[in-house]
Amino acid sequence: MTTFTRRAALASMGAALATPALMKHAHAAEQTLRVHHFLPPQAPMGKFFETWAAELVEASNGALDVQVFPAMQLGGKPGQLADQARQGVCDIAWTLPAYTAGRYLLAETIGLPFMVTNAEKTSVAFHTIMDEFGTEEYKGLKTLAFHTHDGGKLHTTKAPILSAADLEGTKMRAPNQGTGDLLAALGSEPVFFPVSEMVVGLTNGVIDGCCLPFEVVPAYKLQELTKYSSEAAPGARGIYANPFAIVMNEKTYEGMSDDLRGVIDANSGIELSQRIGKDFDAAEAFGRSVVEKQGNEIHQIPAEEIARWAEAAQPIHDEWVVKLNDAGYDGQAVLNRINELLDAG
Structure with a gap:
């Protein structure tokens, strides 16, 4: 079977073909890498x-x-992606630790409420703490990047959220456990399911809104399903940010030639994390413009209200410190280090 025929067969099975730039060099390839997300x-x-x-x-x-x-x-x-990379179903995967809650505790820490400024700075902080504290967390995998999106917003169908009172009695899609615990503390009922299932939840009225950054909005046309967006006032930290990891099958990486490992090394690491964070900040601005063009209302949650929410989130942070301690980390040191990095000029 020719290379073209093999590719055609993959396409017929619903697989994505490589881009033209990749196909141009396909005849000379020594190694094929499959990226799954x-x-x-x-x-x-x-x-x-x-x-x-x-x-x-x-x-x-x-x-x-x-x-x-x-x-x-x-x-x-989505929750199986890290294991797929570890098992060789794919060679590289983009994973969301929140989809396997409790398994990658250190990586999940950056997803606690109010642990985000913008995506670029928070991604650098995230990668830094993983280098400093979490070198053993992704055993069997070569970690390539750690990053976050910009601070999440509250997108709702019936009314804007300007205070905890506005959340009472609502059902909100929560992006991770920590944010879900915060929503519950503020009077909302958190509902958990992957972002890919959120459109159905909004369409059917199962939820009244969702917690997401603006950058996700265009891909799922959420501007057509919600009418209001609420964000933390300027100067305050974002409500939350989900952490992401790009991981590679360790055996695949170790089996590559020195030159090809060098290519992977040169195109990964904290520089890649910072680049992705910067891209997310740009995508956030675009997503916001889509919401504005739709005519939806964008509201700012006052700084004093965000301060009250942060106080409500303190028990969540305290409980997380205990979880990290039980897992063998110095939990308070981890949180202190994240805050130090986020507060640095």
Whole structure:
């Protein structure tokens, strides 16, 4: 079977073909890498992975053939992505630790309420604490980047959220356990399901709103499903940010030639985390413009109200310190270090 025929067969099974830039070098490839993620290809991270894959091909002079499979095209569920990379279902995966709550405790820490400024700065802080405290957390995997999105907003269908009183009696899609605990403390009923299932929840009225950054809005046309967005006032930290990790099968990485490992190393690490964070900040601005163009209302939650919410979140942080301690970390030292990095000029 020719290379073209094999690719055609993959396409017929619903797999994504490599970009033209990748196919140009396919005949010379020494190593094929499959990248798997859960978002649609038109989402900002979907576009990023196509660009990054092409960069790996170019940097390797075509010795790498990098194929990107968005929207779980290799099968499984988003919470299985890290294991898929570990087991060789794919070679590289983009994972969300919140989808396997309690398994990657250190990585989840950055997802606690009010642990985010902007995406770029928070991504650098996240990668730094993983380097300093979490080198053993992703055993069996080569970690390539750790990053976050910008601070999440509250997008609702019936009324804006300006205080805890506005949350009472609502059902809100929570992005992770810590944010869900905060919503519950403020009087809302948190509902948990992946972002890919959120459209159905909003359409059917199962939820009254969701916690998300603006950058996700265009990919799922959430501006058409919600009418109001509420964000922390300028100067206050964002309500939350989900942490993400790009991980690689360790055996695949170790089995590559020195030159190809060098290509991976040169295109990963804290610089990649910072780059992705910066991209997320740009995508956040675009997503906001889409919401504004739709005519939806964007409200700011007053700083004094956010301060009350942060006080309500303190028990959540305290409980997390105990969890980290039980897992063998110095929990308070971890939180102190994150706050130090986020507060640094």
